[in-house]
Amino acid sequence: MKHTNPRFLFVASIVMICFATTGEAEESGAVSPRDLQAKINYCKTCHGVNAQGFRGAYPMPRLAGQQPEYLENQLQAFVERRRTNPVMFNVAHVLSPAMLKGLSAYFKDLNPKPLGGGSKELAAAGKKIYDEGVPETNIPPCASCHGPDAKGNGPFPRLAGQLYDYIEKELGNWTRERGQDRSNPDNSALMEPIAHGLTAQQISAVAAYVSFLE
Ligand code: HEC
Ligand code: HEC
CATH class of the missing domain: 1.20.5 (Single alpha-helices involved in coiled-coils or other helix-helix interfaces)
Incomplete structure (x- = not known):
């Protein structure tokens, strides 16, 4: 073969x-519209009534406007424990494939105002990193994958309006949470060297910048 x-x-x-x-x-x-709506309401108990996210001690990411393909990949990653999160494992592993697809498609059309977070003063430095990368340390422009407007594309997630606190946590913990099944590598490998290569200050700046984008 x-x-x-x-x-x-x-x-x-x-x-x-x-x-x-x-x-x-x-x-x-098939999933009935009623079952789908019931599940969506459940997601919103944590992710916010407009899926705008929730800024608490443990940030609940924004799902609104997110790329369906990315959402589906993440739900599968939680189920297969390639991405470790006990809460989302419990949520995702009971979803049928059709429900998982229906949910992933639903959030794309929601467009609530971003919750923001982070420092407005840092956002200008963050924009520079977003648009140009950090050539001295071989960090490519974020825009080259996440799009000039940070709305994402297919497997590349939208970052516009994502919560500052959540992005900071994700970039700081990349290799502890994602790509956890070395025998089954996934898209998280693309972000790994970038997440590692950014300093804490650069992370704060770029996270602040995208958190305010509509
Ligand atoms: C009990 C609270 C809770 C519920 C209910 C919940 N989530 Fe989550 N979800 C979280 C938390 C917390 C995270 C952040 C996980 C992390 O830090 O890695 C998350 C992360 C996610 C992510 C990853 C987002 C990203 O940008 O990578 C997706 C996708 C997701 N949830 C979808 C859903 C869907 C769909 C539902 C409904 C079926 C749902 N969640 C219900 C708490 C919840
Ligand atoms: C080579 C393409 C590429 C570049 C350049 C890139 N990313 Fe990513 N990024 C990705 C991919 C692919 C994912 C989704 C990973 C996955 O599926 O696990 C991702 C995911 C992320 C996430 C997680 C989003 C979420 O909702 O959990 C953040 C945050 C992020 N990138 C920030 C950045 C920042 C900031 C930069 C610039 C410094 C950047 N990325 C540059 C490809 C890229």
């Missing part, structure tokens, strides 16, 4: 299973 990559075999076997059970999968795979 030409393709010995385990991920290819995995995908191939899923495709085969789907073909084998198409009729059944269609029936059991």
Whole structure:
């Protein structure tokens, strides 16, 4: 066999299973609008009524406006424990594949005002890092992947309006929380050298900048 990559075999076997059970999968795979809405309401108890996030002792990230593909990847990462978070493991591992897809698509069209956070004075330095990177330490411009307006694209998440506190925590803890299954590397590897290469001060600045973006 030409393709010995385990991920290819995995995908191939899923495709085969789907073909084998198409009729059944269609029936059991659908989510009623009522069930979807009930689940969305549950997500909003933590992520905010408009999915704008919540700034507490433990920040609840904004989901509003987020890229569906990124959201789906993260929910799967929590289930597979590639991304470790006990709360979100419990939330995500009970979701059916159809529910997971429905939820991931839902948040894209929400557009509440950003909660912001961080220091407005630092935001100008943050914009420079966002647009130009930090050439001296080989940090590429954030804009090259997250987009000039920080709205993201597919697997590249939106950062605009994300909570300052949450971004700071994520960038500071990258390798302790993401990419936790070394045998199954994922998109988090792209961000790893960047998260590591930023100083605490640079993180504060860039997190402040994007937290105010609409
Ligand atoms: C009990 C509170 C709680 C509930 C309910 C909850 N979440 Fe979360 N969620 C969190 C916390 C806390 C985090 C941050 C995890 C971390 O720090 O890594 C998070 C993170 C996430 C992330 C990662 C966001 C990112 O930008 O990477 C996604 C996606 C997510 N939640 C989706 C959902 C969905 C969909 C639901 C409803 C089915 C939901 N959450 C319900 C607390 C909750
Ligand atoms: C080479 C492309 C690339 C560049 C450049 C890049 N990122 Fe990322 N970033 C990603 C990818 C891909 C992810 C999603 C990782 C995943 O799926 O686990 C990500 C995720 C993130 C997250 C987590 C978002 C969330 O909702 O949890 C933050 C924060 C972040 N990047 C900040 C930055 C900052 C700040 C810069 C610039 C200093 C930057 N990124 C530059 C590719 C990039």
